[in-house]
Amino acid sequence: MGSENKKVAILGGGNMGVALAKGMVASGKHEAADITLTRRNLRLLEGMAREGYTITSDNVQAVENADILILSILPQQLNSVLDTIAESINPQRHLLISIVTGVTVVDIQKRVGKDLEVVRAMPNTAIAIRESMTCISSSKASAANQALVKEIFEAVGETVEIEEELMTSATALCACGIAFFLRSIRAATQGGTEIGFHAADALRMAAQTAKGAASLLLHFQSHPENEIDKVTSPKGCTIAGLNEMEHNGFSSALIKGIKTSSIKAEQLYHNEK
Ligand SMILES: NC(=O)C1=CN([C@@H]2O[C@H](COP(=O)(O)OP(=O)(O)OC[C@H]3O[C@@H](n4cnc5c(N)ncnc54)[C@H](OP(=O)(O)O)[C@@H]3O)[C@@H](O)[C@H]2O)C=CC1
Numbered sequence: 001m002g003s004e005n006k007k008v009a010i011l012g013g014g015n016m017g018v019a020l021a022k023g024m025v026a027s028g029k030h031e032a033a034d035i036t037l038t039r040r041n042l043r044l045l046e047g048m049a050r051e052g053y054t055i056t057s058d059n060v061q062a063v064e065n066a067d068i069l070i071l072s073i074l075p076q077q078l079n080s081v082l083d084t085i086a087e088s089i090n091p092q093r094h095l096l097i098s099i100v101t102g103v104t105v106v107d108i109q110k111r112v113g114k115d116l117e118v119v120r121a122m123p124n125t126a127i128a129i130r131e132s133m134t135c136i137s138s139s140k141a142s143a144a145n146q147a148l149v150k151e152i153f154e155a156v157g158e159t160v161e162i163e164e165e166l167m168t169s170a171t172a173l174c175a176c177g178i179a180f181f182l183r184s185i186r187a188a189t190q191g192g193t194e195i196g197f198h199a200a201d202a203l204r205m206a207a208q209t210a211k212g213a214a215s216l217l218l219h220f221q222s223h224p225e226n227e228i229d230k231v232t233s234p235k236g237c238t239i240a241g242l243n244e245m246e247h248n249g250f251s252s253a254l255i256k257g258i259k260t261s262s263i264k265a266e267q268l269y270h271n272e273k
C-alpha cells in the first residue's frame with residue numbers, strides 16, 4: 001500500500017509541520033482530510049482547518065487516528081510529547097518519521113520504550129513548494145517503510161539516503177542552508193541597491209540570478225568553478241568582484257558557518273536533557 005492511502009498525523013504544526021502538510025497535498029498524493037496537525041495553540045492552525053486539514057491539540061487522539069506519525073516539534077519539546085503518546089503507539093501499525101534536529105532513532109525508541117520503526121528525515125522549508133532537499137536515514141526500517149518514506153518526500157522535492165551519523169551535517173548543509181543562501185541573496189540585494197536599483201527590483205534580479213546559478217549546476221551537473229570560469233573574463237569585472245569577496249572571507253565565512261551549525265545541531269537535544 002502506498003503512502004496515499006495512509007492517515008498521517010503531524011505532531012507539531014509549526015513552520016515545518018505546516019509546510020510539509022501543504023507540500024504533501026500539493027503533490028496530489030495526499031488529501032488534506034487524511035492529515036491531522038497538532039499544536040497547543042490551535043488558533044494558529046485555524047487557516048489549515050479551513051483548508052480541510054484536521055487540527056487538534058490532542059496528540060494521543062491524533063496518534064490513535066493515524067498510520068504515519070511525523071514528529072515536527074522542537075528538540076526541547078520532544079520528550080514531553082513522546083511521554084504523552086508512548087502508550088498509544090502501536091509498533092505493528094505505526095511508522096514514526098522524525099524531522100527533529102539532533103535526535104537519534106535510538107533516542108526515540110528508548111524514550112517510547114517500544115520496538116517501533118523510526119525513520120529520520122531532514123527536509124527544508126522549500127518543502128512548502130515541493131523543492132525540498134530532504135536527507136533520509138531509514139536503514140533500520142523495513143524495506144516497505146523505507147519505500148513509503150522515500151515516496152512521501154520525493155513528492156515534495158529531491159531526496160538522498162544518508163547514514164544516520166551524517167544527519168546533523170545534513171541539517172547544517174540543507175536545512176540551515178536555506179537561510180545561508182537567502183542571506184547571500186539579501187546581501188546581493190543590498191549591493192544592488194547601492195549601485196542603483198530600487199530594493200524590490202534588486203531583490204527580484206538577485207533571486208532569479210541565484211536560481212539561474214543553482215539551475216546551471218543541476219542542469220549540466222557541473223562543478224561551480226566550471227560555471228564561474230565562464231563568467232570571469234580576463235581582467236574583467238567578475239574576477240575583480242569575486243576576488244574582493246574572497247579577500248574578505250566569503251568562502252571561509254560560509255564554511256565556518258556550516259561547521260558551527262552542524263556542531264550546534266548535535267547539541268540541541270542532548271544538551272537539553
Ligand atoms: N525550520 C526549519 O527550517 C527546519 C526545522 N527542522 C526541525 O523541525 C522541527 C520543527 O521545527 P519548526 O517547524 O521550525 O519549529 P516550530 O517552533 O515552528 O514548530 C514546532 C511546533 O510544535 C508545536 N508544539 C510544541 N509543543 C507541542 C506539543 N506538546 N504538542 C503538539 N505540538 C506542540 C508548537 O506549537 P505550540 O507552541 O502552539 O504547541 C510549534 O507549532 C524542529 O525539530 C526543527 O529542528 C528540520 C528541518 C528544517
Ligand SMILES: O=C(O)[C@@H]1CCC=N1
Nearest residue numbers: 101171172175176268
Ligand atoms: O535552526 C534550527 O535549529 C532548525 C533546524 C534546521 C533548520 N532550522
